[in-house]
Amino acid sequence: MxxxxxxxxxxxxxxxxxxxxxxxxxxxxxxxxxxxxxxxxxxxxxxxxxxxxxxxxxxxxxxxxxxxxxxxxxxxxxxxxxxxxxxxxxxxxxxxxxxxxxxxxxxxxxxxxxxxxxxxxxxxxxxxxxxxxxxxxxxxxxxxxxxxxxxxxxxxxxxxxxxxxxxxxxxxxxxxxxxxxxxxxxxxxxxxxxxxxxxxxxxxxxxxxxxxxxxxxxxxxxxxxxxxxxxxxxxxxxxQLAQDVAGFWQWLARQAGDDDGAIALAERMVGRGLDGAPLLGLQSATITGTDDARNAFLFADDADGLVCPIGAHIRRVNPRSADDPQGRHGFVRNLISTLGFSGTAMHDAVASARFHRLSRRGRPYGPVVAPHAAMQGTGAGAGAGQESGLHFLCLNTNIARQFEFVQGAWVANAKFAGLAAEQDPLLGNRLPLAGAQPTDAFSYTDSGAWPRAIGGLPQFVTVRxxxxxxxxxxxxxxxxxxxx
Known part of the structure; x- marks a missing residue:
């Protein structure tokens, strides 16, 4: 080439x-x-x-x-x-x-x-x-x-x-x-x-x-x-994606009971800290093609989503999966994995990410409202009817295999990676599936290692x-x- x-x-x-x-x-x-x-x-x-x-x-x-x-x-x-x-x-x-x-x-x-x-x-x-x-x-x-x-x-x-x-x-x-x-x-x-x-x-x-x-x-x-x-x-x-910033943070505050709890829950839903740092407990890794510490981690050691929930936004849009969910371990173990004699079907439920990546070039628009101000209904633009959102742009060469796969199979899919009733916690439309099966849930493990499940997530993002x-x-x- x-x-x-x-x-x-x-x-x-x-x-x-x-x-x-x-x-x-x-x-x-x-x-x-x-x-x-x-x-x-x-x-x-x-x-x-x-x-x-x-x-x-x-x-x-x-x-x-x-x-x-x-x-x-x-x-x-x-x-x-x-x-x-x-x-x-x-x-x-x-x-x-x-x-x-x-x-x-x-x-x-x-x-x-x-x-x-x-x-x-x-x-x-x-x-x-x-x-x-x-x-x-x-x-x-x-x-x-x-x-x-x-x-x-x-x-x-x-x-x-x-x-x-x-x-x-x-x-x-x-x-x-x-x-x-x-x-x-x-x-x-x-x-x-x-x-x-x-x-x-x-x-x-x-x-x-x-x-x-x-x-x-x-x-x-x-x-x-x-x-x-x-x-x-x-x-x-x-x-063009309109984001209900006040609705997002006020719903989280009601669920969590206070501002700090709302931020912690939001970080679970996104899969990162507000500053972009990976969630505490994800092990750092050397990854070809990045030297940014915020990007140098894998989900392989968190296969059950105890740290970063399986359905978290960043885990859906880039599950950091490879051709072998167990990685590279030498000829014998590679052969065992290839033949399916190790691992579980659940841990191999997501396609290799290298075939579905996107180069994003989007930008935000509208007034900036800090999370605490949005929770309290104060700050620039809060309650004033001014729309905030994202001009989402991405580049790819195969729309079906790249953008549509990520959006359809990973983001909008309520059964991503073996989950049930959960769309992307940020981008989901929350419409029920055939048979009235809900899609408005989010499951995660809290800071005390207790499994939690929330239902009734509203729609936070609307396509314009x-x-x-x-x-x-x-x-x-x-x-x-x-x-x-």
Whole structure:
């Protein structure tokens, strides 16, 4: 595989594939519909899209990135079919199938029928991700909106607020965010397969992030290969998630009886401390692909969830599972484990994480309310009707195997890892299963080593909109926007 450090490759990759630009604290996620292709194409060609190569060599004061829905590609005159190499899930769209909505938990209040954007006339064609300093993001957004309208595009206003300058590093419930991110093999030296995949690693093959490269199976995913349209591209998933911060903390305070107990219970539900530290009792481990102490731990020594509950949020979105739940122990023990002569079925109930990781690029929005203030109903925005939430963005090359698997099989699934009646304690929609089986429980072991189970969890997070986008490399963008 060609090294991703090569200048011609790095110059072709959109910059957010390589980094999240945390120093640019202002963001705007501008959703557009093309109304006049003849006007839109020349303007879109003029938009300066930052590349990985630029991000490596320059200190960028603003960044623009561009991605297209399937409807947007059609509006530009591009054939969008599986035969052309496009991902079937991308072609269908996030809200294009009732079965997909059911799988993703997009039912009840989360149903696309209630979304602010993403469906019908509010379905976007183009996403422009604009990043800049707090002091300049509003003017950048305003100027870009004006230029878009003049170029025959309609601005979809449903993804309010248009811009966000909410401090980074914490999500609205107050927890450190972005702690566990995968690293990618930009040098092209990783060869998946073999004994070392029995251990969990945080370093992944480039084909999990970018199209045109071998993935964790050792294969290259199908992609739009004509004129290398898809090479160095990725699929971008965007979901706007509203978070009921006051409801979350006040419910916890009622359950726990006091503020400190509420925080302790919240940390069990998330699986981390508010500061992002792993829960006390999880043993540290050396993990390939990370040197962050907050990320250097495994769940192998906590197989029954006595420290970090099985259903905790971080355990669902990244169970840190390897190809062998017992890890690597030498030829004889590896053989015994492979043949199923050791361990239990329950401890092997979660798929290997390396096939399902995501590179997240989301940002919070709305007023910041500290946990204690939220419990008391005080603080900025508390009770004032101002929405807080998360612009969730992630990059992957196989939507079904990566985003949809994590969201459907791990987050929304009430039977994750052998549990019953428990969805993700943060993201679950709490709707009962067929036969009226509840999904609103959470089980854990308290600080006194007593097993506990809580029922009646409310829904804390509601989907406001969403879409699947194709984010090409810069050469791919040029081919999509060429005249003809």
């Amino acid at each position: 060609m090294s991703m450090a090569a200048n011609d490759e790095a110059a072709d990759i959109q910059a957010i594939a390589g980094r999240g630009f945390g120093s640019l604290t202002g963001a705007c996620y501008l959703l557009l519909r093309i109304q006049d292709r003849a006007l839109a194409k020349p303007w879109l060609r003029s938009v300066d899209i930052a590349s990985v190569a630029q991000a490596r060599t320059q200190r960028l004061s603003q960044v623009c990135q561009m991605a297209f829905t399937a409807a947007g590609l059609r509006a530009l005159g591009t054939e969008v079919t599986p035969g052309a190499g496009f991902d079937p899930q991308f072609i269908d769209g996030m809200a294009g199938d009732e079965r997909r909505s059911h799988q993703l938990g997009d039912e009840g209040p989360n149903s696309p029928a209630h979304w602010h954007w993403g469906v019908g006339e509010q379905e976007p064609h183009i996403l422009l991700v604009l990043l800049a300093a707090n002091t300049s993001i509003n003017s950048l957004a305003k100027d870009t909106c004006s230029a878009a309208v003049a170029a025959g595009c309609a601005v979809i206003g449903g993804n309010t607020p248009t811009t966000t300058t909410t401090p980074l590093g914490r999500e609205p419930f107050g927890f450190a965010d972005g702690v566990s991110q995968p690293e990618y093999d930009w040098s092209g030296t990783l060869t998946p397969g073999g004994a070392r995949d029995r251990d969990y690693r945080n370093l992944l093959a480039m084909g999990e992030l970018l199209l045109g490269y071998p993935n964790e199976y050792g294969f290259v995913n199908d992609y739009p290969a004509a004129d290398e349209l898809g090479r160095n591209g990725s699929y971008l998933v965007y979901r 909109g969403g879409a699947y986008f194709f984010m090409p490399g810069l050469r791919g963008v040029a081919r999509l926007l060429a005249d003809g």
